[in-house]
Amino acid sequence: MTPAVRSEWRKVTTTNLWWVLALVMFAYTAFLGAVMGFSLAQQPEAATGGMGDSALSGREVAQSVYTLGASLGYVFPLVAGALAMTSEFRHQTITPTLLFEPRRSVVLAAKLVVNLALGLVYGVIGTLGAIAGGAPVLAGLGDGMHLGDGEVLGNVAFSVLALAIWAVIGVGLGTLLPNQVAAIVVILAFTQFVEPILRIGFAAVDALSGLARFFPGAAAEALVGSSLYSTTGMLDLLGRWEGAAVLLAYAVVFALVGRFTTLRRDVT
Amino acid sequence: MTRERTTVVGSTIEINGLSKSFGAVRAVDDLSLTIRPGVVTGFLGPNGAGKTTTLRMLLGLVAADSGSATIDGRPYAELASPAAVVGAALEAASFHPGRTALDHLRVHAPMVGVPDAACSRVLAQVGLADAARRKVGGFSLGMRQRLGLATTLLGDPGVLVLDEPANGLDPEGIVWLRGFLRHLAHEQGRTVLVSSHVLGEVQATVDDVVVIARGRLVHESPLSDLVAMAAAQVRVSTPDTDGFVRLVTEQGWDFSEISGGLLISGASPAQVGAAAHAAHLELHGLAGEGMALEDVFLKLTDPARAQVPA
Ligand SMILES: Nc1ncnc2c1ncn2[C@@H]1O[C@H](COP(=O)(O)OP(=O)(O)OP(=O)(O)O)[C@@H](O)[C@H]1O
Numbered sequence: 001m002t003p004a005v006r007s008e009w010r011k012v013t014t015t016n017l018w019w020v021l022a023l024v025m026f027a028y029t030a031f032l033g034a035v036m037g038f039s040l041a042q043q044p045e046a047a048t049g050g051m052g053d054s055a056l057s058g059r060e061v062a063q064s065v066y067t068l069g070a071s072l073g074y075v076f077p078l079v080a081g082a083l084a085m086t087s088e089f090r091h092q093t094i095t096p097t098l099l100f101e102p103r104r105s106v107v108l109a110a111k112l113v114v115n116l117a118l119g120l121v122y123g124v125i126g127t128l129g130a131i132a133g134g135a136p137v138l139a140g141l142g143d144g145m146h147l148g149d150g151e152v153l154g155n156v157a158f159s160v161l162a163l164a165i166w167a168v169i170g171v172g173l174g175t176l177l178p179n180q181v182a183a184i185v186v187i188l189a190f191t192q193f194v195e196p197i198l199r200i201g202f203a204a205v206d207a208l209s210g211l212a213r214f215f216p217g218a219a220a221e222a223l224v225g226s227s228l229y230s231t232t233g234m235l236d237l238l239g240r241w242e243g244a245a246v247l248l249a250y251a252v253v254f255a256l257v258g259r260f261t262t263l264r265r266d267v268t
Numbered sequence: 269m270t271r272e273r274t275t276v277v278g279s280t281i282e283i284n285g286l287s288k289s290f291g292a293v294r295a296v297d298d299l300s301l302t303i304r305p306g307v308v309t310g311f312l313g314p315n316g317a318g319k320t321t322t323l324r325m326l327l328g329l330v331a332a333d334s335g336s337a338t339i340d341g342r343p344y345a346e347l348a349s350p351a352a353v354v355g356a357a358l359e360a361a362s363f364h365p366g367r368t369a370l371d372h373l374r375v376h377a378p379m380v381g382v383p384d385a386a387c388s389r390v391l392a393q394v395g396l397a398d399a400a401r402r403k404v405g406g407f408s409l410g411m412r413q414r415l416g417l418a419t420t421l422l423g424d425p426g427v428l429v430l431d432e433p434a435n436g437l438d439p440e441g442i443v444w445l446r447g448f449l450r451h452l453a454h455e456q457g458r459t460v461l462v463s464s465h466v467l468g469e470v471q472a473t474v475d476d477v478v479v480i481a482r483g484r485l486v487h488e489s490p491l492s493d494l495v496a497m498a499a500a501q502v503r504v505s506t507p508d509t510d511g512f513v514r515l516v517t518e519q520g521w522d523f524s525e526i527s528g529g530l531l532i533s534g535a536s537p538a539q540v541g542a543a544a545h546a547a548h549l550e551l552h553g554l555a556g557e558g559m560a561l562e563d564v565f566l567k568l569t570d571p572a573r574a575q576v577p578a
């Protein structure tokens with residue numbers, strides 16, 4: 001197992017993708033942090049669209065802003081994880097990979113482990129980005145950075161963890177859908193379009209409203225404990241550890257299904 | 269960890285009753301072969317004959333419908349450290365274009381427990397030392413073939429399985445590859461299996477030949493026997509064609525009728541002359557006719573051509 005993990009780690013670090021994604025993620029979350037910090041610090045009512053409780057406390061604003069990486073930037077680790085598998089099929093490197101390690105479950109497990117570690121890196125980068133962009137704005141316009149607040153820092157830590165799990169889900173998804181273009185289209189469509197719409201749609205129908213909590217994005221927000229959506233009071237979330245369990249269940253189910261479909265087939 | 273190898277003894281590859289269909293296409297059909305160490309074996313067959321499919325089954329990448337393929341008595345996937353036993357490069361060797369040649373090897377090095385120095389060493393062995401830090405995306409086909417070969421050498425395996433390794437190599441590269449493979453087999457005792465769809469390409473390299481067509485074995489022998497078959501065609505002129513047909517059939521030789529006689533293959537002029545004499549058959553002319561080795565190959569792989577007199 002250890003050699004396979006080292007091999008997978010080297011696959012990641014010997015191409016440019018990981019740091020390009022990390023750089024873009026940092027810029028993206030820093031930008032969002034600044035923009036959201038600006039709007040929430042100045043006029044909290046406007047940002048809630050008037051649907052939630054009147055005003056957010058300074059702490060709540062900090063919690064929402066610093067975890068923006070997890071609420072809006074999770075597509076980066078998700079894509080990185082998926083590409084770890086799809087690029088093997090796209091460039092046919094799956095052939096040498098399986099020649100050096102014919103045990104396909106070991107290859108998959110090594111990718112899951114490496115991408116959990118890589119996901120932590122994205123988690124740190126994405127969360128630091130949101131803090132780097134948001135904290136100065138909150139300090140200047142709001143009631144302070146709240147970076148010494150244990151509860152805020154707790155959310156920040158869970159945001160890192162949630163982003164790491166997204167990378168693992170990505171590996172499972174890439175195994176399930178080894179066609180790179182298909183995997184990316186599904187990821188973008190689902191995260192940017194399908195889930196947000198379904199969540200709002202489900203929330204409007206009583207019989208379905210409970211189900212929306214089990215969407216992966218909603219489960220991740222539950223894990224983080226505070227988010228843009230939940231602080232606005234628009235949606236109902238699971239408990240923190242239930243959210244973590246649901247998120248991990250997606251990763252496990254995708255990986256297992258991928259193991260018994262894609263990774264069972266002939267490699268020609 | 270560096271491996272000190274005083275005597276390398278390759279393992280024997282055994283293929284037994286191997287079959288594989290892709291939908292209606294029977295790619296490999298009840299194939300049985302033995303590949304021995306210490307020699308270079310050519311695995312020949314026209315396009316689509318089933319060479320790559322056979323090798324992929326041997327390497328555990330494609331599941332066989334039936335039959336078995338083993339190295340040293342064990343399936344590839346069950347070898348403890350497979351890449352240290354078998355080095356394989358398959359057709360259209362596959363690399364990530366954004367990775368350098370050295371990094372491509374470094375990715376796999378942990379699997380065979382070798383340090384970066386070993387990666388540089390195998391690159392130098394295949395003549396890619398200067399390109400070590402260049403991205404593979406910019407490599408020519410011949411350079412990719414060399415990198416594929418370097419990858420097979422990483423674990424210092426006793427068995428090498430190379431699918432069309434000469435594809436894309438320049439004449440100088442082909443000569444180099446020939447010497448290299450013969451060295452690995454003859455001096456070091458490794459098992460070397462090389463596939464090709466052109467006999468001429470490997471003729472000067474291989475000691476043994478295995479020929480398949482439409483997934484089936486059509487010939488397996490030392491190259492010298494194939495060469496002998498090329499020479500063994502005898503043109504017989506005789507007024508007694510029927511007598512000769514009977515004789516040749518009794519002897520079990522292949523033949524085709526031509527005007528004024530027969531064209532016999534599988535026997536030398538001396539053998540035919542002696543048999544005719546013993547059978548008291550009238551013989552007007554007897555001539556050995558050379559057939560190009562490539563024609564023998566074509567004849568073996570495409571029975572339709574066997575009807576066409578040379
Ligand atoms: N994945 C696949 N799906 C469907 N048919 C396949 C697949 N792989 C191989 N075949 C078929 O199996 C047969 C054998 O193919 P194979 O690639 O083994 O031949 P080959 O001897 O390596 O040919 P070449 O000299 O062109 O490389 C061909 O008819 C091919 O079309």
Ligand SMILES: [Mg+2]
Nearest residue numbers: 319320321359
């Ligand atoms: Mg082939």
